[in-house]
Amino acid sequence: xxxxxxxxxxxxEAWYIHIKRVDSLLRELSDEQLLSEIAPxxxxxxxxxxxxxxxxxxxxxLLDLDKKLHPELEEVFIKNPDKSGLQKPTxxxxxxxxxxxxxxxxxxxxxxxxxxxxxxxxxxxEEDFIKEPHRNKLNVLLSRTxxxxxxFGQLLLLKKKHD
Amino acid sequence: xxxxxxxxxxxxEAWYIHIKRVDSLLRELSDEQLLSEIAPxxxxxxxxxxxxxxxxxxxxxLLDLDKKLHPELEEVFIKNPDKSGLQKPTxxxxxxxxxxxxxxxxxxxxxxxxxxxxxxxxxxxEEDFIKEPHRNKLNVLLSRTxxxxxxFGQLLLLKKKHD
Numbered sequence: 001x002x003x004x005x006x007x008x009x010x011x012x013e014a015w016y017i018h019i020k021r022v023d024s025l026l027r028e029l030s031d032e033q034l035l036s037e038i039a040p041x042x043x044x045x046x047x048x049x050x051x052x053x054x055x056x057x058x059x060x061x062l063l064d065l066d067k068k069l070h071p072e073l074e075e076v077f078i079k080n081p082d083k084s085g086l087q088k089p090t091x092x093x094x095x096x097x098x099x100x101x102x103x104x105x106x107x108x109x110x111x112x113x114x115x116x117x118x119x120x121x122x123x124x125x126e127e128d129f130i131k132e133p134h135r136n137k138l139n140v141l142l143s144r145t146x147x148x149x150x151x152f153g154q155l156l157l158l159k160k161k162h163d
Numbered sequence: 164x165x166x167x168x169x170x171x172x173x174x175x176e177a178w179y180i181h182i183k184r185v186d187s188l189l190r191e192l193s194d195e196q197l198l199s200e201i202a203p204x205x206x207x208x209x210x211x212x213x214x215x216x217x218x219x220x221x222x223x224x225l226l227d228l229d230k231k232l233h234p235e236l237e238e239v240f241i242k243n244p245d246k247s248g249l250q251k252p253t254x255x256x257x258x259x260x261x262x263x264x265x266x267x268x269x270x271x272x273x274x275x276x277x278x279x280x281x282x283x284x285x286x287x288x289e290e291d292f293i294k295e296p297h298r299n300k301l302n303v304l305l306s307r308t309x310x311x312x313x314x315f316g317q318l319l320l321l322k323k324k325h326d
Binding site: 003004006007008009010011013014017018038039040042118133134136138139142143145146147149150151152153154156157 | 166167169170171172173174176177180181201202203205281296297299301302305306308309310312313314315316317319320
């Protein structure tokens with residue numbers, strides 16, 4: 001049990017490293033940079049941060065922790081692409097949402113025990129989970145960490161210097 | 164012990180998912196696409212794939228598995244930036260190196276037991292590892308998985324369609 005909790009702590013640490021990397025990049029980038037496209041014709045920084053915030057918000061119900069804090073983000077940042085023509089919240093709002101959502105997750109994560117991470121997430125039924133026990137909460141965390149890393153790599157392109 | 168091995172299998176699975184994502188993208192992209200920059204003035208696809216291959220190659224000694232298969236990659240793809248002026252191997256060579264290195268890692272990973280992943284990696288001394296036991300092989304795997312995800316997000320920009 002001890003080594004199980006130890007490993008889960010390492011997986012959680014990788015999550016926090018990425019949250020902090022995005023936080024730090026958001027402090028560094030100007031609003032103008034965040035409003036530009038990461039490459040010609042591709043997503044803007046604002047869209048990517050809104051997308052990350054919306055996806056993390058959906059982890060609250062998916063991990064059976066809480067309701068979403070900002071369900072309004074889904075329509076603009078998950079269901080529709082950047083060039084949808086839908087009105088987007090401001091850079092400031094999206095940054096605040098991003099921080100608020102991650103803080104909320106952190107509050108819940110800090111109370112979770114190792115064994116809680118091995119329970120099913122809410123997109124799989126109890127019956128199916130018996131057959132597919134890897135579809136647990138830890139898997140959501142692993143896959144969302146890689147999801148942040150994926151878009152973080154893109155957000156880095158907004159920096160002026162060569163990466 | 165069983166749940167420890169189960170969790171490590173999940174972490175490994177996340178690694179393989181990303182290797183396969185890059186493999187699949189490499190089948191999809193033309194040489195011309197791989198030779199272009201992911202965004203104006205930024206790294207080319209070729210450089211990023213070479214960089215990933217070189218970093219994965221360095222996992223062989225870091226995880227105490229083997230010598231590097233292609234030590235020549237380090238100079239061009241880790242120690243120097245894309246625009247170094249150094250001659251680069253061809254797209255075909257880099258793709259072959261990438262596959263060969265990941266296959267080699269997979270061969271070793273398949274023989275590793277859960278407890279092997281909790282041993283120190285080769286960049287930390289035995290003395291320091293007693294104080295910092297999270298600096299184990301699993302941590303290398305977690306961080307390298309996020310590293311692939313990071314650059315995979317950038318490589319996706321080479322696709323013609325909007326991502």
